[in-house]
Amino acid sequence: MNDSISSTFAALADPTRRAILARLALGETSVTKLAEPFEMSMPAVSKHLRVLERAGLITRGREAQWRPCKLKAEPLREAAGWLDEYRQFWEQSFDRLDEYLQRLQTEAKQKHASEPKGTQSNNKEKVHGRDNQ
Amino acid sequence: MNDSISSTFAALADPTRRAILARLALGETSVTKLAEPFEMSMPAVSKHLRVLERAGLITRGREAQWRPCKLKAEPLREAAGWLDEYRQFWEQSFDRLDEYLQRLQTEAKQKHASEPKGTQSNNKEKVHGRDNQ
DNA sequence: TGGTTATGTAACTAATTAGTTAAATAAACT
DNA sequence: AGTTTATTTAACTAATTAGTTACATAACCA
Structure with a gap:
């Protein structure tokens, strides 16, 4: 399961990760801000972010001690393209x-x-x- | 992870299951026929079918000793709807x-x-x- | 330099997943 | 009744996942 579309769907199969994407749709933000709504430790959120990053759904920048996350919609476009055939x-x-x-x-x-x-x-x-x- | 959209995305995250759906898009067919293209035991295919069924992506009928599987696209429509917001x-x-x-x-x-x-x-x-x- | 803030990594655990083989069920065929 | 065909269930294993706590890194701030 290392193909692009599989890892995209796998990333989207978790409600926490979908909520993170929804938040990022409002704009770039830090890991701490992203973690706020969840009753979950920071490392857990960090892991979710890594899954999203591996799937190409986000990128992480560097701004002082913050690592702002940014939505990348290209894999979503691929997934939508796959679904569209149905x-x-x-x-x-x-x-x-x-x-x-x-x-x-x-x-x-x-x-x-x-x-x-x-x-x-x-x-x-x-x-x-x-x-x- | 028991919400509808999560189980749909999880079901779609596996290439075997996507291939099964692609086959079912050509028409209803039996488990054995569905299993043919895969180098995998019948029980393994059977499990994939159960995942698809749980996600509401297929239904299974009964015709003598065959259990014909049929594509149900409604969850795909939901998934496409979710993606469409992006x-x-x-x-x-x-x-x-x-x-x-x-x-x-x-x-x-x-x-x-x-x-x-x-x-x-x-x-x-x-x-x-x-x-x- | 030392403290605080933001984030990531390590090591562990429990639950889930994807596969296996062997056995069970169920319907049809002779 | 006994065999074949189609499919599912049981029991097991290995790998992955999602979470935890404790510790490490890195940049800023006083």
Whole structure:
């Protein structure tokens, strides 16, 4: 498991490391600041940072006694590229869900035409969830 | 590490499991068929399948003595959604690379105007690599 | 020079992972 | 009923991971 994409996914599989990346998305910062939100020793955080560094997700500079960490998004781009090849599959299932919901809607209308308009398409948007993740 | 996205990324961190998903993208198939390309015992493959199943990336049916595996892309959609929040970062660095390459081009033109046209923008596309990953 | 602050390394532990072989289950075939 | 085929479970091992505490390094500050 020394290929680039494996070490990227492995690095992303830990919530602490994802939180660190989220913090770094707000800007470069020191190890101590990064460690603050976690109930965990500094060496533990240091180890997480090394994992992120090995995966190429961060770089570390030097500024006096601080080692500011900086997000490097290139491996994330690779990972997104890998996932993108499967996009058709989740979009396909949404298409089927759309059909299903539309059929439900049609059947409901046929049974009793009193259902207020717009309700179904609202549900559809929520289930899709493309905008609010 | 029992949250959905962590177990998804962890499942994707192994090349064997990614290869299994790639195979399943071509269609539902049996455990034995899935195991064929790998120099690895059946129980090992079986364990990989359990990891994928736990992550919700596959489901297993029953058809006589076969247990056909089927790709479920929903967790991939979640993972892609998580990554997408970082899209601006890799696009941003590309923007900077664009600027850099454009500056190189401009400087090269100023030094000796004999550089054939179109070469630089070709390089730019290759470095972007949005189409050929 | 000596103290403080920021960070990394060493050595250890417990839990998890990825593999193995051998045995169990379950359905089909004769 | 007995055999073959497909798959899973059990029991084990070696390697890796995520954490700990104690110590080391390195730069600044008085």
